[in-house]
Amino acid sequence: MEYAEKVYTNKKEINKILSKLRRFSFEELIKHQHYEYSLVEKNTSESFIREIFPKFELVELIKSRKREDGKESYTLHYVLEDKTFVVIVLSFETSPPTIINAFHAKKNFNGFKKSLRKYYKPT
DSSP, X not given: OOEEEEEEOOHHHHHHHHTTTTTXXXXXXXXXXXXXXXXXXXXXXXHHHHHHTTOXXXXXXXXXXXXXXXXXXXXXXXXOTTSXXXXXXXXXXSSSOEEEEEEEEOSOHHHHHHHHTTTOOOO
């Protein structure tokens, strides 16, 4: 399946995307069944994701993915004090949005971001 991806690092663009999300609480989000699976698979507690979700000031990168079928998802990267990051994947196809995936990536965000630059030109 063909798809298109973009990477956003510009705060103005990030805030434009986050504006679609700010009015919703974590509890209001629809939870996709894959979300539940990913928490278990990646050993991440839902209470940790619930705590991080509204801290939009921590979002330093958003990756969007649009598939051939027109469906689009957004991967939010929240950078923590220890430079690890939390990934939350959402779809705005529903209202409220659907959380598809979430986990704590226990690796250095700067290294991850550097590797992304090999494949994508951030906007």
